[in-house]
Amino acid sequence: MNQNWKNDPRVTNMSLEKLNYLTELADKVQNTPKNQLLSVFMALNMDANKSDMRFSDQETDLLVSILTADMNEGEKKKLDTLRLLSKKLSRGSK
DSSP: OOOGGGGOGGGTTSOHHHHHHHHHHHHHHHTSOGGGHHHHHHHHHHHHHHTTOOOOHHHHHHHHHHHHTTOOHHHHHHHHHHHHHHHHHHHHTO
16 A cells, blocks of 8 residues: 555644554555455544544545545545535534
């Protein structure tokens, strides 16, 4: 997997906890078959929520760019759909 995300300027202002999370995410994505990536992403997202870790829109964009780096367009579209659904659900629960 491409490790260029580590040089992304968006990571310079992130906490160590979030950087560790991103590293864990990148490692899991690298070692997960493509057809299981969405479930890995969802599990990591649930873990982040349990630990009260919140990401800004920019940080979320970076997470998605890491996750989708090696995905085809169909897989990226599925993930975008899940993101939109997740945003709608989180707005409805507030």
